Amino acid sequence: MKPIRLFAAAPFLTVALFGADAWRSPSSQQIDALYPQMRALYEDLHRSPELSLHEEKTAAKIADQLRKLGYEVTTGVGGTGLVGVLKNGPGLTVMIRAELDALPVVEKTDLPYASHVTTHNEQGVEVGVMHACGHDLHMSVAIGTATLLAQNKDRWHGTFIYVGQPAEERGLGATAMLKDGLFTRFPKPDFAFAIHDSAAAPAGKVANVSGFAMSNADSVDVTIYGRGGHGSAPELTIDPIVIAARTILSWQTIISREKSPQDPAVITVGTIHGGTKTNIIPDDVKLQLSVRSYKDEVRQHMLKAIERVVDAEAVAAGAEKKPKVEVVESVNAVYNDPTTTHRVVTALEAVMGKENVVPGIPIMASDDFAEFSRAGVPSVMLSLGAVIPAKFEAARKSGEVLPGLHSSGFAPDEEPSLKTGILAETSAVLELLSK
Numbered sequence: 001m002k003p004i005r006l007f008a009a010a011p012f013l014t015v016a017l018f019g020a021d022a023w024r025s026p027s028s029q030q031i032d033a034l035y036p037q038m039r040a041l042y043e044d045l046h047r048s049p050e051l052s053l054h055e056e057k058t059a060a061k062i063a064d065q066l067r068k069l070g071y072e073v074t075t076g077v078g079g080t081g082l083v084g085v086l087k088n089g090p091g092l093t094v095m096i097r098a099e100l101d102a103l104p105v106v107e108k109t110d111l112p113y114a115s116h117v118t119t120h121n122e123q124g125v126e127v128g129v130m131h132a133c134g135h136d137l138h139m140s141v142a143i144g145t146a147t148l149l150a151q152n153k154d155r156w157h158g159t160f161i162y163v164g165q166p167a168e169e170r171g172l173g174a175t176a177m178l179k180d181g182l183f184t185r186f187p188k189p190d191f192a193f194a195i196h197d198s199a200a201a202p203a204g205k206v207a208n209v210s211g212f213a214m215s216n217a218d219s220v221d222v223t224i225y226g227r228g229g230h231g232s233a234p235e236l237t238i239d240p241i242v243i244a245a246r247t248i249l250s251w252q253t254i255i256s257r258e259k260s261p262q263d264p265a266v267i268t269v270g271t272i273h274g275g276t277k278t279n280i281i282p283d284d285v286k287l288q289l290s291v292r293s294y295k296d297e298v299r300q301h302m303l304k305a306i307e308r309v310v311d312a313e314a315v316a317a318g319a320e321k322k323p324k325v326e327v328v329e330s331v332n333a334v335y336n337d338p339t340t341t342h343r344v345v346t347a348l349e350a351v352m353g354k355e356n357v358v359p360g361i362p363i364m365a366s367d368d369f370a371e372f373s374r375a376g377v378p379s380v381m382l383s384l385g386a387v388i389p390a391k392f393e394a395a396r397k398s399g400e401v402l403p404g405l406h407s408s409g410f411a412p413d414e415e416p417s418l419k420t421g422i423l424a425e426t427s428a429v430l431e432l433l434s435k
Helices: 029-045 056-069 136-152 173-179 239-259 297-315 339-350 370-374 388-397 414-433
Strands: 003-007 015-017 072-077 083-089 093-097 119-120 126-128 159-164 191-202 206-208 211-216 214-223 264-271 282-292 322-332 335-337 357-359 381-387
Touching: 029 056, 029 126, 029 136, 029 414, 056 072, 056 136, 056 159, 072 282, 083 136, 083 173, 093 136, 136 191, 136 282, 136 381, 136 414, 159 173, 159 414, 191 206, 191 414, 206 335, 206 339, 211 297, 214 239, 239 264, 239 282, 239 297, 239 339, 264 297, 282 297, 297 322, 322 388, 335 381, 335 414, 339 357, 339 381, 339 414, 370 381, 381 388, 381 414
Parallel strands: 093 159, 093 191, 191 381, 206 357
Antiparallel strands: 003 015, 072 083, 083 159, 119 126, 206 381, 211 335, 214 282, 214 322, 264 282
16 A cells, blocks of 8 residues: 655654554654653753763663563663663564763753752862753653554554663773674664764754765873973973974864865864973973764774874974873774665655655764674664754854754753654654564
């Protein structure tokens, strides 16, 4: 039977109705009925965020939701991670990933459910805690998908897996879960899927990128050693601050002169620490870098060049000790499998309308969702528009910069973001579960 397209009041709830033996998407009525529960969950998660590696209460809430739906739930996977498995006869296995952690940000949204949580970070400094990256939205959307699949087991078959992943903001959680047997203790998925909210698109839209969608990210610590002394007698010192200044400028030529302009990359010096007083030249200076790329060969060239350049600047200044260069954290690039991406996009266009499934652009942010693809599972991450459409359009015309991810003022447009996310994610999972 040919699909019949019905248009709901909102464009993002366009629904395709198929025969009972070929369920392709939830109806607008199903999503509307589910919305109050998912809104309550979302607001609860938003007002009670937890930092990376400390998501105990968040994981417990998600585990409780899944157990009530009849999922086999395992907690403590890779630390505070959890896995919920719903087996529904023979067929393929599809996994979705939702992140559990929040950020050390003081919320300034003035929402009625805003976070007022404070805690101490690993350095003992008191910080605010906020879901400033939409992980609360991702978890709630995924529970909505998990609920619809549990309520409609007679309309699909296979195995569905909910992965609640810790420490995405630290780039640690996916690897920790894999090392703890995510793909050996539990059914290895045929496909992995995720959504990530976006401040670059209006609510109701879903953006897609085939191939590289997010970058490799390497955090690099560099220590430059000099010889300290009195600020009035620089000739008796080897000034590490001057070496650092020359090095920072020289590093930028790695981007402009040592790689193809067709290969995007970024070297950002995020922190410089050196010295204690105006008239004291310090013994050393510490710098922290964020290094971004897509291709592994570009990544390796930049990391080697960063060390080569700082070594050369130190030698040129007569430094007596070689600089220390250390890669302290790394996240691989998110690569959306082109064949699977095309398949999901085609299915979503039929459900949501082509005008609501739009091309996206690769970004230089990162996400350790990449590790699942690296482990051999075809993976797709789509961007979920989260900005109030009227605000988005007004900002586009005026040039205003709206609060983005990781901002104290960022908040998704709650109802359309949740409903569109549930529609898109459930429809994508159903497509991937089908033969």
